Amino acid sequence: MLTRKQQELLLFIHERMKESGVPPSFDEMKDALDLASKSGIHRLITALEERGFIRRLPNRARALEVIKLPEAYTPSFQPRRGFSPSVIEGSLGKTQPVTAAKPAAEGQSNSMSVPVMGRIAAGVPISAIQNNTHDITVPAEMLGSGEHYALEVKGDSMIEAGILDGDTVIIRNANSANPGDIVVALVDDEEATLKRFRRRGASIALEAANPA
Secondary structure, X not given: OOOHHHHHHHHHHHHHHHHXXXXXXXXXXXXXXXXXXXXXXXXXXXXXXXXXXXXXXXXXXXXXXXXXXXXXXXXXXXXXXXXXXXXXXXXXXXXXXXXXXXEOOOOOOOEEEEEEEEEEEOOOOEEOOOOOOEEEEEEHHHOOOOOEEEEEEEOOOOHHHOOOOOOEEEEEXXXXXXXXXXXXXXXXXXXXXXXXXXXXXXXXXEEOOOOO
């Protein structure tokens, strides 16, 4: 029986070897699983090796061989990289519809009131966005077109993008994203995280902005 992280890593290695013929680097594994350091990857690989799922090939750099896969494996499963574009919709599918930004109170004609929908993780995913907790007022020119909502950031994985722990971010509802955009992504239909959107071939990756 594998843990969730062990299975994610095993399938990530398997899918990468199918695509390119070589295993991913430890840095790529770390980023794919959103771990803080490569030591966590070393522990996961050791556990997979002890359980007979992979083996390390001697005298070859970063050489791994997948010996077997979990019984429940299906080729469509892609750990951490396989996010449908629908996960960046503001409502995240599981919550009540997002309330559109509305004009602020009288006397603040150049401002808009935006609903704060809870917290978002910039790091390890946390429980998906909940209900409207309160509203904040922002300059109207900040919003542009479309529906918007706000989220309070927890974690520091996006510090190089200027997003710090405790900040409030404004999110625009959208059905798609461009590579390099910072998006809200839903993981396993339950947990939400804030990351930079990347494409790797036919797959999708969520990239942190923190050298750690």
